[in-house]
Amino acid sequence: MGFGRALICSLMVIFSYRQVLVNGQDLTDGFYSVACPLAESIVRATVAAAFFVQPNIAPGLLKLHYSDCFVEGCDGSVLISGPNTEKTAAANLNLGGFEVIEDIKRQIELVCPGVVSCADILASAARDSVVLTNGSSWDVKSGRKDGRVSLAANVDLPFENVSITSLLKFFAAHGLNTEDFVALLGRHTIGTAACKFVTDTISIDLTIDPLFLTTLQTSCPIEEDDGSSPVTLDMGSELVFDSSILTSTLSENAALMTNNNKNLFAILDDILKTVTNLAQKQRLKKALATVSFNMSVIGVKTGVYGEIRKSCSKAN
Numbered sequence: 001m002g003f004g005r006a007l008i009c010s011l012m013v014i015f016s017y018r019q020v021l022v023n024g025q026d027l028t029d030g031f032y033s034v035a036c037p038l039a040e041s042i043v044r045a046t047v048a049a050a051f052f053v054q055p056n057i058a059p060g061l062l063k064l065h066y067s068d069c070f071v072e073g074c075d076g077s078v079l080i081s082g083p084n085t086e087k088t089a090a091a092n093l094n095l096g097g098f099e100v101i102e103d104i105k106r107q108i109e110l111v112c113p114g115v116v117s118c119a120d121i122l123a124s125a126a127r128d129s130v131v132l133t134n135g136s137s138w139d140v141k142s143g144r145k146d147g148r149v150s151l152a153a154n155v156d157l158p159f160e161n162v163s164i165t166s167l168l169k170f171f172a173a174h175g176l177n178t179e180d181f182v183a184l185l186g187r188h189t190i191g192t193a194a195c196k197f198v199t200d201t202i203s204i205d206l207t208i209d210p211l212f213l214t215t216l217q218t219s220c221p222i223e224e225d226d227g228s229s230p231v232t233l234d235m236g237s238e239l240v241f242d243s244s245i246l247t248s249t250l251s252e253n254a255a256l257m258t259n260n261n262k263n264l265f266a267i268l269d270d271i272l273k274t275v276t277n278l279a280q281k282q283r284l285k286k287a288l289a290t291v292s293f294n295m296s297v298i299g300v301k302t303g304v305y306g307e308i309r310k311s312c313s314k315a316n
Helices: 002-014 039-053 057-069 098-111 118-132 164-173 178-189 195-204 210-219 244-250 269-278 281-295
Strands: 192-194 230-232
Touching: 039 057, 039 098, 039 118, 057 098, 057 118, 098 118, 118 281, 164 178, 178 244, 178 269, 178 281, 192 195, 210 230, 244 269, 269 281
Parallel strands: none
Antiparallel strands: 192 230
16 A cells, blocks of 8 residues: 555656657767767766765756656756746756856866756766766767757646556656656655655654654654755665665655555556566666666757757857
């Protein structure tokens, strides 16, 4: 019972959904090898420096990339600042890592002005951040253009009444399968969520371990918190990429649960089999790398359909 609830709420935390087309055919390896050969090394070094000072930047960049790709495609639109932009939507208020992307862009503009897109920078930075937490790398093809549109109204995050089956159908529509679904749950092994996403667990869930419940109550005191404070999702190893979030979910000690969709898991045996399989660390690493690559080419803009921003926080 707790397992099914954990699956639903876990995915709600990370994604803002909107129908986009899978593209990416025009993306290539080594896209900047001639025009800006230092681009990848600048991204890697800047992310590593930020991670050394603030390890939580790793899950922040990964979440930022995913939030970008499911609204208008992977076009850097979530990076644009201003009234009513994507970053002002309720679902995106806890996003972080913007300053790291802007710093990378500033450095690249000094050596290769007008060449490297913010969308490509974000895609590479997300990959490099996972590697720093002992996760697997994946191929990041480049050539994305930056989008010109960023509207909070386009950020449509499903809330408590969305079922697991509905989410699976959504993923299937984007070419993503059950293993992708579970791998994205597993990526919560690094990072935090807002306390508002665990209030049901703290208030009414009597099925989880009492010691774990006490830890949640201490992290998110209901009477004192407005729900925006962060809570660690994978307690004990939140800065290392491993599979403990899945084993915790199986034992109903996952931080993200909700009291809706009870017993749905009983009819979704394929999810249980997938979670059990990916609960082995190396399998989860491989699965996340695969789905991260697939997601990084969702709805990309190339050619005349986008631009190369001078600053990631505003359109040209």
